[in-house]
Amino acid sequence: MTEQRTTAAGGMETSFGFRNVDNGEKQPLVDxxxxxxxxxxxxxxxLMSGGLHRVWKNAMVAALNPPxxxxxxALDVAGGTGDVAFxxxxxxxxxxxxxxxxINGSMLGVxxxxxxxxxxxxxxDFVEANAEELPFPDESFDAYTIAFGIRNVPRIDRAxxxxxxxxxxxxxxxxxxxxxxxxxxLDKAYExxxxxxxxxxxxxxxxxxxxxxxxxxxxxxxxxxxNFADMIRxxxxxxxxxxxxxGGIAALHSGWKL
Ligand SMILES: C[S@@+](CC[C@H](N)C(=O)[O-])C[C@H]1O[C@@H](n2cnc3c(N)ncnc32)[C@H](O)[C@@H]1O
Numbered sequence: 294m295t296e297q298r299t300t301a302a303g304g305m306e307t308s309f310g311f312r313n314v315d316n317g318e319k320q321p322l323v324d325x326x327x328x329x330x331x332x333x334x335x336x337x338x339x340l341m342s343g344g345l346h347r348v349w350k351n352a353m354v355a356a357l358n359p360p361x362x363x364x365x366x367a368l369d370v371a372g373g374t375g376d377v378a379f380x381x382x383x384x385x386x387x388x389x390x391x392x393x394x395x396i397n398g399s400m401l402g403v404x405x406x407x408x409x410x411x412x413x414x415x416x417x418d419f420v421e422a423n424a425e426e427l428p429f430p431d432e433s434f435d436a437y438t439i440a441f442g443i444r445n446v447p448r449i450d451r452a453x454x455x456x457x458x459x460x461x462x463x464x465x466x467x468x469x470x471x472x473x474x475x476x477x478x479l480d481k482a483y484e485x486x487x488x489x490x491x492x493x494x495x496x497x498x499x500x501x502x503x504x505x506x507x508x509x510x511x512x513x514x515x516x517x518x519x520n521f522a523d524m525i526r527x528x529x530x531x532x533x534x535x536x537x538x539x540g541g542i543a544a545l546h547s548g549w550k551l
Pocket of ligand 1: 327440446
């Protein structure tokens with residue numbers, strides 16, 4: 294599980310895939326991964342998940358249920374190429390104002406181009422920034438979403454505190470992330486698929502296996518459903534719940550700022 298450890302020298306360590314690294318070292322390594330995969334990110338998402346990521350994202354936005362009236366604002370953190378933001382705008386009948394925030398300019402560049410092709414530029418802002426230090430005043434948004442992003446953030450606790458800070462009272466936090474598979478046979482098949490199939494597929498499609506090995510390893514290091522729910526509560530959220538998708542391959546956590 295992802296956890297912060299104090300090193301002998303007094304620094305803080307976290308995980309980068311299966312390696313332990315100093316907190317300060319992780320972000321540049323993560324950034325390098327996403328700079329390398331940005332152009333093929335959407336294709337690889339479909340190949341790696343057999344298209345399931347679309348089903349999970351649709352379910353996330355259905356659960357969020359954005360209102361079909363103006364004046365409601367959502368922040369999609371680690372929003373990458375815009376998948377969740379597009380769904381929120383569409384589900385709100387183009388009423389929602391969505392800000393996509395990501396630390397990686399390459400991912401945002403692909404997202405901006407996709408938004409332009411869909412004619413959604415007017416409803417979506419793209420902001421390059423760190424989930425650990427959101428460049429917004431307190432109580433700015435009605436909803437905070439993050440999909441397959443939080444396990445990449447070095448200081449998850451800090452990102453969760455920031456989520457709480459920028460949400461309005463009554464605002465909703467929703468996090469979609471790979472989680473712990475809770476079905477006995479599925480877990481073995483999923484393990485084999487993840488470690489034996491995904492890196493070679495990545496190599497065949499993009500010429501590189503290493504970024505995909507990181508993505509798989511980082512999933513294994515992420516806290517299970519219950520431990521992640523505890524982290525969300527510690528950041529100040531209430532009524533924290535989760536639901537599993539596809540036997541726990543992914544889980545959607547929800548919390549409220551009350
Ligand atoms: C697996 S992608 C998910 C993209 C998108 N949410 C989706 O579901 O398709 C993870 C994203 O997290 C971003 N990311 C990593 N560390 C971050 C940080 N500290 N702050 C903001 N974004 C970050 C990466 O740049 C990348 O775009």
